[in-house]
Amino acid sequence: MHARTLITLAALWLGACLPEPQNVDFGACEEPPPGEVPATTPTYHRDVRPLLERECVNCHQDGGIGPLSLDGYAEAAMWSEVSLAAVERGDMPPWPPSSCCRELRHTRRLDPDDVEVLRSWIDAGTPIGDEADAPAPPAAPGLSRVDLEVMMPAPYTPTASLGPSDDLRCFLIDWPLDQVTYVTGIDVVPGQRELLHHAVIYSIPDAQAANYQALADADPKPGWSCPGGAPQSADAYVGGWVPGARAQDYPEGLGREVLPGSKLLLSAHYELSAGAAPDQSVLRFKLEDEVTTKVEGLAVFDPLWVTTRDMMIPAGEADVRHSYSYDPSAWFKLGQPIQVHDVALHMHEWGTKATLGIIRSTGEVECLLHIEHWDFDWQGEYFLEQPVELRLGDKLYVDCHFDNSAGNQPDGQQPRDLWWGDDMEMCIGSLLISS
Numbered sequence: 001m002h003a004r005t006l007i008t009l010a011a012l013w014l015g016a017c018l019p020e021p022q023n024v025d026f027g028a029c030e031e032p033p034p035g036e037v038p039a040t041t042p043t044y045h046r047d048v049r050p051l052l053e054r055e056c057v058n059c060h061q062d063g064g065i066g067p068l069s070l071d072g073y074a075e076a077a078m079w080s081e082v083s084l085a086a087v088e089r090g091d092m093p094p095w096p097p098s099s100c101c102r103e104l105r106h107t108r109r110l111d112p113d114d115v116e117v118l119r120s121w122i123d124a125g126t127p128i129g130d131e132a133d134a135p136a137p138p139a140a141p142g143l144s145r146v147d148l149e150v151m152m153p154a155p156y157t158p159t160a161s162l163g164p165s166d167d168l169r170c171f172l173i174d175w176p177l178d179q180v181t182y183v184t185g186i187d188v189v190p191g192q193r194e195l196l197h198h199a200v201i202y203s204i205p206d207a208q209a210a211n212y213q214a215l216a217d218a219d220p221k222p223g224w225s226c227p228g229g230a231p232q233s234a235d236a237y238v239g240g241w242v243p244g245a246r247a248q249d250y251p252e253g254l255g256r257e258v259l260p261g262s263k264l265l266l267s268a269h270y271e272l273s274a275g276a277a278p279d280q281s282v283l284r285f286k287l288e289d290e291v292t293t294k295v296e297g298l299a300v301f302d303p304l305w306v307t308t309r310d311m312m313i314p315a316g317e318a319d320v321r322h323s324y325s326y327d328p329s330a331w332f333k334l335g336q337p338i339q340v341h342d343v344a345l346h347m348h349e350w351g352t353k354a355t356l357g358i359i360r361s362t363g364e365v366e367c368l369l370h371i372e373h374w375d376f377d378w379q380g381e382y383f384l385e386q387p388v389e390l391r392l393g394d395k396l397y398v399d400c401h402f403d404n405s406a407g408n409q410p411d412g413q414q415p416r417d418l419w420w421g422d423d424m425e426m427c428i429g430s431l432l433i434s435s
């Protein structure tokens with residue numbers, strides 16, 4: 001038999017043994033069991049207020065990004081039924097990752113018992129109770145310590161550049177420290193809480209900063225328009241921020257190196273439905289001089305998607321899928337395993353669902369992050385509860401679905417062919433790893 005035929009046959013045979021990652025359904029998970037009905041009638045001060053303060057009030061307060069306030073008895077009672085309905089539908093709190101994929105840190109999800117507390121409180125006529133019964137308020141969210149604060153160089157007033165109410169804008173900010181430093185936590189204080197919908201922070205080494213500076217210089221307003229949202233080199237990734245996140249300290253011992261002379265690149269997503277106003281957001285960092293585990297960014301996508309029109313999403317098609325698997329062995333120092341600490345997926349507004357996973361050398365497929373209902377407005381990065389080990393021979397894969405039919409045009413235009421090359425769409429998995 002011809003050698004090539006043998007290889008083809010072997011590949012076919014091997015292929016038949018491997019589960020197709022595309023066909024593993026990570027979205028189908030079991031419903032959690034129903035919660036326990038509380039033994040005593042819940043009251044606002046004792047039961048409901050702590051729950052709302054823990055899970056909702058971060059976003060739902062005056063000037064917050066949520067459309068209504070849940071901060072105070074009158075507000076909580078007035079919105080109680082719509083709140084319960086939003087929670088039961090799984091819409092609130094917003095948390096896109098599938099619960100059957102991996103345990104993630106800082107998960108925003110109500111326990112079934114919490115849902116029963118809300119329901120019983122409404123059934124009992126939303127009693128206010130006695131303020132003296134209220135438990136101590138929770139610790140304020142945010143960093144445990146702030147070592148450095150930097151600000152956008154100038155106020156910027158967003159204007160819709162992507163569809164009717166979104167603007168994606170990038171800014172360069174000087175990194176003021178003159179020794180190697182490790183970022184161990186990030187927080188963002190929006191200049192305009194109602195406008196800033198999410199932010200991603202990159203560190204750009206001195207040698208590349210001029211390319212970005214040229215983009216900023218060519219634009220008369222502060223920063224420059226960056227509809228893709230991100231520079232293509234994911235190894236520059238420092239961290240992301242979404243409003244309402246509980247705490248942004250990295251897990252103990254982990255840090256992201258930033259070199260002296262670097263610039264920070266802030267990629268900001270503004271959502272303009274509440275009206276535009278000048279924003280000058282502040283970035284806060286927790287820092288260390290040394291860390292036990294240095295994390296680096298790693299991206300999973302097909303390089304051809306960027307350089308050609310290979311990632312074509314034809315006009316009018318309702319379910320277009322692109323996937324790619326990648327052998328990360330270049331990251332293995334002397335064949336030693338690497339650890340995955342943090343995962344994220346990124347698509348634009350035509351994305352509908354996506355998975356980042358591992359194909360083990362044995363052929364087994366494991367989920368790292370699955371988003372069943374992609375929502376461009378709720379992107380996040382997610383620290384894994386437990387790091388996951390990648391061994392020599394394992395592959396990473398990313399799988400994205402897009403809907404380019406007439407009914408799913410975020411900008412209300414007619415469907416047209418889309419691809420990555422010009423930053424119209426993207427499909428990228430990113431990870432923070434250590435070796």
Ligand code: HEC
Nearest residue numbers: 055056058059065066067082083086091092093094243244
């Ligand atoms: C991370 C921010 C955030 C958190 C946390 C959050 N919300 Fe929301 N909420 C929003 C935003 C933004 C909207 C507007 C719709 C959208 O963008 O999804 C919204 C919409 C709503 C609405 C009106 C729309 C609807 O779905 O009926 C209700 C009611 C609501 N939230 C209740 C809650 C409750 C109850 C909690 C806590 C259990 C909560 N939210 C937690 C941001 C948040």
